[in-house]
Amino acid sequence: MLDRLINDILAYNPMADVSVIKKAYEYAKNYHGDIILRFSGEAYFTHPFNVALILAELNMDVDTIAAGLLHDVVEDTNATYADIKKEFNEEIANLVDGVTKLSKVKYKSKEERQAESLRKMVIAMSKDIRVIIIKLADRLHNIRTLQYMSPEKQKEKAVETLEIYAPIANRLGMASIKWELEDLSLRYIDPEGFKDITEKVKQKRKEREEYIQGIINTLEGKLREAEIDFEISGRPKSIYSIYKKMYHKNKTFEEIYDVTAIRILVNSVRDCYGVLGTVHTLWKPMPGRFKDYIAMPKPNMYQSLHTTVISFNGEPFEIQIRTFEMHKTAELGIAAHWKYK
Template sequence: MPTPVNTFKKGVLNLAEFIIATEALNANINITLIRKAYEFSEKAHAGQRRESGDPFVEHCLNVALILAELHLDSTTIAAGLVHDVVEDTDIKLEQIREEFGDEIAALVDGVTKLGAVQFKSEQEQQIEYFRKMLLSMAKDIRVILIKLADRLHNMRTLEHLDPEKRKRIAMETREVYAPLAHRFGIARLKTELEDLSLKFIEPEVYSELARRVEMTREEREEYINLVVVPIRRALEEEKIKAEVYGRAKHIDSIYRKIKVRGVPFDQIADLLAIRIIVKNKAECYHALGIVHELWKPVGHKFADYIANPKPNNYQSLHTAIFGPEDKVVEIQIRTHEMHHVAEHGIAAHWLYKEGKQQLDKADQQMLWLREVLDWQKDMTNPSEFLEYLKIGLFAEDIYVYTPTGEIKHLQAGATPLDFAFSIHTEVGLHCSGAKVNGRIVPLSTKLRSGDKVEII
């Protein structure tokens, strides 16, 4: 099973542990450069402590470890170690350039500039921040990967800030950083950012769901074995070498199912997911056939993202089956390469490609970025830019309006009934019809971004 991204989430991380972990992830890592960057960062941040009381350099090490776990190059990891020195110490950018060269200096400069400007209003500051973020991404996408790693570690330690600040940062993370990680296909970061956002936005909901997930862990693992073992056996009989394992849905995903469907935790059938990883595309489809021979598929749940990749380049076969005890189990089937791209997304482009700065122009994930940057040049209203950015980030979601003009964002394919449940469970349970853009439509109608929806 893949190594989780938060290997050193608990406890204190020191340089020796960091080097051991980093070498295990990438045997080609430049240890001399990494050690030099750490020593430079430790000296620059000497005496500085975070709100938690930990030495500031701990944060730098953890950011660099997240980058290493994404299999990024030595230059990016070193930049992660020194990413805060220009912003938070007396060190000048020229000193970074003299010590580490133009490439690392440019990365540090890109990260530093994101937080350097002051504005009249909070909205103006937020809009300009995201505009700068997009521009920095266009120059070198590794700037935003460092920023995502920085935000993830800040979210892991957010409990040390005051409640108001915690909620503001968590909301920003949920609205922009988690979708950005998703847009760039980095499932590992997206999942943890979403869960941590929920933890600080709705702490009681998060605690209760975490408790219930933990309570059902043993029962869940037993059930997963009832599905995994027959699949392994059947694949072996067909001479297909595969990794087959089960996992629980992450907490924010469970919360969204409860909220959208308006059903309690114990009535959610598809809390379980099985992943099958094989050698090539042909084996993906072969494995799909084997799974459907073992169990009856849930008809409307099949999706072929191998033939039709998602906008962030994600590829897999998705199906769901009625497993033992007639429980619904979701199954993903993919190759090892597809799995690496699904977990690391845009960061996967740097594996074994030391020194690469820009992506190929044909890259799907960058086409979206260039469209947003072209569009913002002609923009006169800053709030339009922020709305356009968020619509771009939620490419697989839609934005619709309530009769009062409030924006609701729903998953692509959502219907007026989903909209009703997003307002309140009672509204969903008691709605008898809907108007879309002033016209009465069936509750099963698929909504589109920009629709005005009224529940009857």
């Protein structure tokens, strides 16, 4: 287990001081022991370990990952803030303390949940944004293992995740975390709706596989001619984003055309606009469907060009164009800009 975590860290930060990770791993494992079981029947330590793996996927620094391993030690065992500070350092102790304080916040009404949680999160953010990132990783692993809880608890946690944690992940620009939190929450909030859309999406993607590949092949040929370095892929839209369009905008599934978006990654901003020009010479753009988030980034730092064009068969499809660096920020958000220690 430990080797996997260390290898993940060294892959993006070869100079990392992994001795801190080894120490935190042993410390947390020792304090949690094998007797405290999660609902799944696994040793409790599997939870902080998985939180640390998620933080490594986000390319976080060593102190944050160590705090991820230790994040439940003060709350669930007899270890104290002073113990963590003495064994590790003040920074790790403060991160653990911040997560512990956030975990104690309980919300009753929807309004109270939204207002109070946001206030708490903003206070924590102003001290150290990494507290929030650990908390998001903690919630993500909890919702991945929600099937082991009672139906009442499942719905309660899912609603809280959708109302509080997914919007905060969005605010921090952490799209990959946001999408997974939303999709997994929906599974428990509206199981029938989730299953229905999942099956329809699966079927539509199967039908459109050849069609999407044809578009990709056309684009690849033109971009090679223009001598642009690029990566291109068909990206499935999240289940929750489709659900929202259906239930909040009263659309049928058949009316939603952008189940898959095509994403093009390039090296420079100049190439982004060059690719956009190529796309618009190949297919007719839909009026009012072009968005330039490069010139006008979203508040959460997201940058990309979005255009919807009409294909040869008259069907609209969406294309997103951004640089590799913008893509890293789009997926990891504020975590992408964290400096390794």
